[in-house]
Amino acid sequence: MLPAFEYRSPLSVEEALELLAKYREDVKVLAGGHSLIPAMKQGEVCPKVLLDLRRMAGLSAIDPFEDGGLRIGALVTHRDLEISELARGRSPLLAEVASQVGDAQVRNFGTLVGSVCQADPASDYPAALLALEAQVVVASPRGERSVPVEGFIQGAFETALEPDELVLAIDVPRSWARTAAYVRVRHVASGFALAGVAAQILVEDGRIASARIGVTGVAERAFRLAVIEEQLLGREPLPGAFAEMIRGVALGREILSDGAASAEYRSHLADVCTARALRKAISRIGV
């Protein structure tokens, strides 16, 4: 059995924020707990207070914005995203990633917001969330703020969240839903991404009018391929046409190197996944 902790399950955001302000670093927030509880079992974290979001109203919802975007509450599971008609219709890229996270058991209880707050560099989501330019909705005694996922995730297992802040949701703006794809190479045993690339492109009059590409698993934090996004503008979206610009997309970054994959191999996989993600996104034009 785990070491004892004080268990609190507030009913409102205000109540939760009071607890966070009071206990600060001593409190851990529980949503699905699929990162937190294993870490507690390993003795890596030992919270004095556990703040369970389960009874707070509204956090289990996937809500549509009028402009075509989505708000995904802190208790929405990977499986909820995978099967939600709303999510599949408005952000198939995110639903596609959700369907590939972990295994069935993990998808049924683990949450998108929990995964982002964990900031595991091998997590699948950041690639898509960067490509989608998603925002993290953060509440604190000072009010609510929205932080781009790109800035929210600051490093391996590091976020911009202050001890008295609580993530309520992730907002996904209206996207060019149908021409996006996520491609990864996963570690055979753990299932985590050695490299994963999400791409979405907008085609107008037969030319690429906009492109967003996010890369995860390769460096300490996910990153955008801003240079390639720029180079793609105005080009014809032909499958496999961009091989010359996809060489060493991760170069210049601190590339992860561990027992699962060397830096050189991860760098290679980043190129491979980028090419495949672009090809797959392009193949979906007009589908």
Add this chain to the structure above:
Amino acid sequence: MKSHLTFELNGEATETFCEPRQSLLEVLRDELKLTGSKEGCNNGNCGACSVLLDGRVVNSCIVFGLEAQGRKVTTIEGLAEGGTLHPLQQKFLEHAALQCGICTPGFLVAAKALLDVHPHPTEAQARAWLAGNLCRCTGYDKIIRAVLDAAPSASGGK
């Protein structure tokens, strides 16, 4: 300090007391003496502790018992009806889809979750849905064959 916990367990209203730090698996095994769900890795990796929570398969070792409050839990003990084995259990026997047996309750529960959603799964679907359950004996083939063979009778010929 123990908290009061009420939920539906294998179709029956159930109440017990548990500590917030107890996993659902610990509540089932230690408080309610239902030892069918197994503790394998106890860390969310192996699936031996799989139970259904509101119809979805979860690893009960990394879900706190209190999370079951007001919800429906199905364990391996809830699969057979009276003295009649669930078709999955019957086919696991016929296909010899087990050796040591530790992973078997988890596989059966996870396979039930699969057949509840996809009554006629493809082999690829079955393998994907059962990827969270580890077996170190069988090599999985017999398990997959048993699940696919159980599908017609589990769906009542539909």
